Amino acid sequence: MIKFTQVSKRYPGGYEALKNVSLEIDAGEMAFLTGHSGAGKSTLLKLIAAIERPNGGSIVVKGQNVGSLKSGALPFLRRNLGLIFQDHKLLFDRNVFDNVILPLQICGFDHRESAKRARAALDKVGLLAREKANPIALSGGEQQRLCIARAIVNRPSILLADEPTGNLDIDYANEIMSIFRSFHQVGVTLLIATHDENVLRQSDGRQLVLKHGELQS
Amino acid sequence: MSNWLIQHWLVLLFTLRRLLSTPLASLLNIAIMGIALSLPVGVYVLLQNVQGLAVQAAGTPQISVFMARDANKNEVAQTGKRLGQLDTVERIEFVPRNQALEQLKRSTGLADVIGGLKQNPLPDAYILHPKTANPNTLESLRDDLKKWPKVDHVQLDSAWARKLEALLGFVRLAVLILSVLLSVALVAITFNTIRLQILTKRNEIEVSRLIGATHAFIRRPFLYFGLVQGLLAGAAAWLIIALSLYLLNNSLAGLTQLYASNFTLHNLSAGDSLALLLFSGYLGWLGAWLSVAQHLWQIEPN
Numbered sequence: 001m002i003k004f005t006q007v008s009k010r011y012p013g014g015y016e017a018l019k020n021v022s023l024e025i026d027a028g029e030m031a032f033l034t035g036h037s038g039a040g041k042s043t044l045l046k047l048i049a050a051i052e053r054p055n056g057g058s059i060v061v062k063g064q065n066v067g068s069l070k071s072g073a074l075p076f077l078r079r080n081l082g083l084i085f086q087d088h089k090l091l092f093d094r095n096v097f098d099n100v101i102l103p104l105q106i107c108g109f110d111h112r113e114s115a116k117r118a119r120a121a122l123d124k125v126g127l128l129a130r131e132k133a134n135p136i137a138l139s140g141g142e143q144q145r146l147c148i149a150r151a152i153v154n155r156p157s158i159l160l161a162d163e164p165t166g167n168l169d170i171d172y173a174n175e176i177m178s179i180f181r182s183f184h185q186v187g188v189t190l191l192i193a194t195h196d197e198n199v200l201r202q203s204d205g206r207q208l209v210l211k212h213g214e215l216q217s
Numbered sequence: 218m219s220n221w222l223i224q225h226w227l228v229l230l231f232t233l234r235r236l237l238s239t240p241l242a243s244l245l246n247i248a249i250m251g252i253a254l255s256l257p258v259g260v261y262v263l264l265q266n267v268q269g270l271a272v273q274a275a276g277t278p279q280i281s282v283f284m285a286r287d288a289n290k291n292e293v294a295q296t297g298k299r300l301g302q303l304d305t306v307e308r309i310e311f312v313p314r315n316q317a318l319e320q321l322k323r324s325t326g327l328a329d330v331i332g333g334l335k336q337n338p339l340p341d342a343y344i345l346h347p348k349t350a351n352p353n354t355l356e357s358l359r360d361d362l363k364k365w366p367k368v369d370h371v372q373l374d375s376a377w378a379r380k381l382e383a384l385l386g387f388v389r390l391a392v393l394i395l396s397v398l399l400s401v402a403l404v405a406i407t408f409n410t411i412r413l414q415i416l417t418k419r420n421e422i423e424v425s426r427l428i429g430a431t432h433a434f435i436r437r438p439f440l441y442f443g444l445v446q447g448l449l450a451g452a453a454a455w456l457i458i459a460l461s462l463y464l465l466n467n468s469l470a471g472l473t474q475l476y477a478s479n480f481t482l483h484n485l486s487a488g489d490s491l492a493l494l495l496f497s498g499y500l501g502w503l504g505a506w507l508s509v510a511q512h513l514w515q516i517e518p519n
Binding site for chain 2: 049051072075076077078079083085089090091093102103105106107108110111150
């Protein structure tokens with residue numbers, strides 16, 4: 001599903017975020033990406049979504065070589081991915097419902113069908129009762145769940161999560177992990193970057209450890 | 218297909234809501250653009266009106282031959298005969314001095330003044346309708362006629378129309394220059410408005426990119442905004458001109474009564490009005506397009 005072959009990424013200024021990383025994640029797998037902050041976890045996720053481009057090596061997602069995709073093709077790659085951000089990236093100029101329906105509007109979905117799907121996604125993360133609220137009125141855990149709802153609303157086959165439990169207390173974190181496990185059960189491929197010990201202890205997925213931009217075996 | 222139409226319809230609604238969400242700023246923008254447009258278009262309307270007048274006059278060149286006042290009936294008749302024999306003249310009209318006086322009394326309302334005159338100050342006159350409108354032929358004919366006996370004055374009526382035509386050509390060029398300059402201003406205003414919008418919508422653009430929005434999707438609301446704002450500016454310009462013409466016609470009514478004519482200024486024709494709207498809409502769209510092309514690529518998600 002996701003395959004890295006000797007990928008390296010150097011930021012302008014010379015900082016080397018990833019060095020010769022090779023890895024493969026199978027369809028339906030739930031894998032964890034761990035390591036200290038600055039180890040390159042976020043960079044690796046960004047490379048999969050083509051938010052950053054690699055300096056060397058190849059990245060293949062669902063059979064497409066991401067590194068060589070033209071910018072016009074990027075939107076269609078990203079529609080297959082559900083992205084969950086550490087800083088949520090919610091829009092505070094619209095309510096919870098409008099935040100979740102945005103990906104469907106972007107894909108040009110039928111309006112009524114979109115509304116149905118958006119409510120289903122909100123129901124899945126337990127926010128259906130708050131659909132009219134402004135995201136700014138939500139707690140940190142609720143904002144994270146809203147971000148998840150937005151990521152899954154167009155039913156992507158791959159979910160990428162960057163520190164989904166960062167800054168959350170244990171109860172909230174467990175809640176979010178149980179949501180992820182339910183996606184795993186229905187066959188979604190998950191790659192979760194986290195340094196949350198509690199999360200790692202409870203989960204039985206494969207752990208990929210990054211250290212100073214290199215993958216530890 | 219219908220889904221695609223719904224998408225565009227939603228963007229249009231969204232654009233209108235965005236315009237209404239900052240009513241004062243939108244209104245000022247539209248007013249500035251409308252005023253800028255109304256200047257060249259207003260001059261164009263006046264030009265059209267004056268031009269219509271000039272064409273009317275210039276289309277039928279006439280030569281008036283005024284006889285000397287001491288010419289007797291015989292001499293006048295003889296001159297008429299000679300004029301009738303000219304092969305450059307289509308037909309001639311004789312205006313006896315008495316008839317000319319009657320006409321003057323009727324048309325100017327100066328009956329009292331004229332009635333007080335001891336004798337008729339007007340001469341007998343012939344009006345020639347030449348076969349050709351060629352100004353050179355007409356001018357040489359005029360010079361010939363001037364030398365005839367008992368002919369006091371010869372006037373070529375199309376001369377002033379030709380001068381007016383030359384002047385109009387000059388004004389037309391001025392309108393063109395003004396139009397080009399103000400069109401550029403219009404594009405610049407839209408460019409700047411859209412630039413500010415892109416800056417304030419930075420987050421939305423970034424997030425949309427991250428969840429798979431195409432360039433076209435991100436660009437669409439801005440292009441619509443430019444188009445709608447341009448159309449509204451065109452409508453504003455039309456209103457400004459219509460209102461100005463209404464006021465001008467009101468005060469013109471008093472003026473033209475004095476000159477015994479019923480000249481009124483006509484508004485833009487339906488075709489010209491449509492062209493104004495389409496052109497201003499296009500300028501708005503162009504400004505938005507340039508702005509989007511310039512600024513949107515700078516916003517890359519990270």
